Amino acid sequence: MVKKIRVLVAKPGLDGHDRGAKIVARALRDAGMEVIYTGLHQTADQIVNTAIQEDVDVVGLSLLSGAHMTLFIDVALLLKEMKMDDVLIIGGGIIPQEDVPGLKKAGIAEVFGPGTPVEDIVSYIKKNVKR
Amino acid sequence: MVEKEIIKRIREKRADWEKQKYFKAIQENPERKQKFKNLSDIEIKNLYTPEDIADLEYLKDIGFPGDTPFLRGVHPNLYRGRLWTMRQFAGFGSAEETNKRYHYLLNHGETGLSVAFDYPTLYGYDTDHALARGEFGKCGVAISSLRDMELLFHGIPLDKITTSMTINGPAAIVWAMYIANAENQRISKDRIGGTIQNDILKEYIAQKSYIFPPEPSMRLIVDTFEYGFKNVPKWNTISISGYHIREAGSTAVQELAFTLGDGIEYVKAAMKRGLLIDDFAPRLSFFFNAHNDFFEEIAKYRAARKIWAQEMKKLGAKKPRSLWMRFHTQTGGCSLTAQQPEINIVRVTLQALAAVLGGTQSLHTNSMDEALALPSEKAVRIALRTQQVIAEESGVTDTVDPLGGSYYVEWLTSKMVEETYKYFDKVERLGGVIPAIEKGFFQREIA
Numbered sequence: 001m002v003k004k005i006r007v008l009v010a011k012p013g014l015d016g017h018d019r020g021a022k023i024v025a026r027a028l029r030d031a032g033m034e035v036i037y038t039g040l041h042q043t044a045d046q047i048v049n050t051a052i053q054e055d056v057d058v059v060g061l062s063l064l065s066g067a068h069m070t071l072f073i074d075v076a077l078l079l080k081e082m083k084m085d086d087v088l089i090i091g092g093g094i095i096p097q098e099d100v101p102g103l104k105k106a107g108i109a110e111v112f113g114p115g116t117p118v119e120d121i122v123s124y125i126k127k128n129v130k131r
Numbered sequence: 132m133v134e135k136e137i138i139k140r141i142r143e144k145r146a147d148w149e150k151q152k153y154f155k156a157i158q159e160n161p162e163r164k165q166k167f168k169n170l171s172d173i174e175i176k177n178l179y180t181p182e183d184i185a186d187l188e189y190l191k192d193i194g195f196p197g198d199t200p201f202l203r204g205v206h207p208n209l210y211r212g213r214l215w216t217m218r219q220f221a222g223f224g225s226a227e228e229t230n231k232r233y234h235y236l237l238n239h240g241e242t243g244l245s246v247a248f249d250y251p252t253l254y255g256y257d258t259d260h261a262l263a264r265g266e267f268g269k270c271g272v273a274i275s276s277l278r279d280m281e282l283l284f285h286g287i288p289l290d291k292i293t294t295s296m297t298i299n300g301p302a303a304i305v306w307a308m309y310i311a312n313a314e315n316q317r318i319s320k321d322r323i324g325g326t327i328q329n330d331i332l333k334e335y336i337a338q339k340s341y342i343f344p345p346e347p348s349m350r351l352i353v354d355t356f357e358y359g360f361k362n363v364p365k366w367n368t369i370s371i372s373g374y375h376i377r378e379a380g381s382t383a384v385q386e387l388a389f390t391l392g393d394g395i396e397y398v399k400a401a402m403k404r405g406l407l408i409d410d411f412a413p414r415l416s417f418f419f420n421a422h423n424d425f426f427e428e429i430a431k432y433r434a435a436r437k438i439w440a441q442e443m444k445k446l447g448a449k450k451p452r453s454l455w456m457r458f459h460t461q462t463g464g465c466s467l468t469a470q471q472p473e474i475n476i477v478r479v480t481l482q483a484l485a486a487v488l489g490g491t492q493s494l495h496t497n498s499m500d501e502a503l504a505l506p507s508e509k510a511v512r513i514a515l516r517t518q519q520v521i522a523e524e525s526g527v528t529d530t531v532d533p534l535g536g537s538y539y540v541e542w543l544t545s546k547m548v549e550e551t552y553k554y555f556d557k558v559e560r561l562g563g564v565i566p567a568i569e570k571g572f573f574q575r576e577i578a
Contacts, residue, residue, distance in 0.1 A: 013250065013265065013266060014250035014251065014253070014254055014262065014263075014266055014340075015250055015270065016334075016338055016339030016340050018339070019379060019380060019465075022578070040339055043262070064270075065249075065250050065266055065269050065270045066266075066269030066270055066505075067250075067264070067265030067266045067269050068265075069265065070264055070265025070266075071264070071265045074264070074265075094502075094503065094504065096503070096504055113469065114468075114469040114502050114503070115468065115469050115470055
């Protein structure tokens with residue numbers, strides 16, 4: 001049997017806009033993945049701990065407050081520090097185009113903005129998951 | 132509203148019309164959909180006639196603006212007297228940066244202020260708190276101290292401009308800072324006007340920026356009611372909000388029912404404390420969304436006024452002012468698209484027009500670039516100008532409640548009242564608003 005892809009959908013920071021995260025979580029589940037959703041108001045530490053405990057293949061970060069340049073990068077650095085380099089990190093939310101190169105450099109593999117068809121996220125994960 | 136005999140004739144004539152004219156027409160031009168439904172899943176008929184509102188008695192059920200049941204408006208002369216307050220929600224970065232934006236907006240004809248606070252402020256954290264990491268000045272302005280509050284309102288006459296503050300968990304404290312800042316400028320508490328959102332129930336239902344559990348939060352809110360009517364009589368001590376409920380995925384009917392349900396819950400909590408309803412109810416205010424379905428939105432505001440007046444009466448209110456459902460409107464953020472953002476100007480115009488035809492007391496029009504980022508100066512200026520065009524050029528402000536008497540609008544208004552009471556019953560059966568929140572009822576309904 002093929003092992004299912006395990007995804008952690010996480011909401012770092014203080015904003016409560018979780019509609020996008022929930023829609024993505026549901027779409028990934030419907031695509032046959034195992035999805036763990038962190039709930040709101042997570043610190044980078046909490047997210048990385050959950051990623052380790054749940055032994056996930058993918059961490060999907062969702063944020064609308066605008067704190068992504070700090071908080072997405074915090075999560076990426078911490079995952080690296082914990083030797084979780086084989087985890088695919090992706091992000092979404094209201095992320096201005098000019099921030100995307102910086103995020104990619106920090107280890108966020110792809111950023112999905114407003115209006116992205118969920119199928120794009122599904123196929124991106126299937127194609128790029130590292131283990 | 133029309134004599135029985137006439138209704139009978141209209142019914143017969145309508146049946147004829149369906150058979151002879153309508154049938155023929157749809158054979159030539161088949162209908163675009165099998166069923167036409169609005170966003171609340173209410174089926175819309177091909178035509179409305181006096182028959183559809185035959186049960187309504189004009190004097191009892193619709194009435195005059197400024198009189199019970201207030202369906203047509205809380206003010207007898209509405210915009211013929213004073214236009215709505217043009218109040219753009221704004222805040223970003225430091226207090227100084229946001230202060231500049233406020234002066235910019237006022238210089239372009241805005242008539243009231245509305246403060247967006249950043250997330251740490253919304254949770255009562257100072258900017259240097261560990262959990263505030265990365266959040267400073269994003270999504271709103273950072274206010275950690277009285278000094279920040281002074282900078283935010285520098286050069287703005289607090290006795291002339293009213294300010295709405297979107298603050299909930301720490302509402303009492305942020306309001307205290309606003310009052311202290313006014314007093315430091317020798318403007319006494321009874322001369323300032325504005326609104327604190329202070330609505331914790333919708334935070335649990337939808338927006339999720341809460342600090343304390345529901346019960347102690349309710350205590351703080353009742354404290355602000357009491358302090359307000361005794362000391363700051365021109366201040367709206369709460370803005371009971373459907374906006375966030377709608378943005379989180381509700382229908383128009385759910386927005387209406389859950390918001391008014393929350394309002395009734397606050398009134399009951401204050402009365403349980405021993406406050407007199409006619410002391411605090413005149414300072415309760417509301418906040419609704421203006422979404423895409425034009426007539427549904429208009430019907431929603433009209434229905435809200437009627438239900439609120441009815442319910443306040445049932446709870447013992449005697450002063451007419453206690454029956455007034457006064458509200459702010461913001462156009463629907465989640466209806467905007469990141470693609471072709473210019474089209475958002477058109478959406479916002481229609482939504483804003485619905486709010487005006489629904490009799491809003493104040494209005495925020497979204498900027499076209501809000502699906503992408505915080506609004507630029509140009510985008511916010513267009514948004515403000517949109518309101519000014521509706522106010523000054525369209526003519527819709529010349530008469531009160533111009534859609535009153537439309538068979539469709541009156542039918543839909545009455546239908547939304549009916550649907551709202553069904554939700555009130557459901558919540559009652561769950562034991563009230565707070566038990567329903569704890570059981571996840573609202574959250575499931577809107578998910």
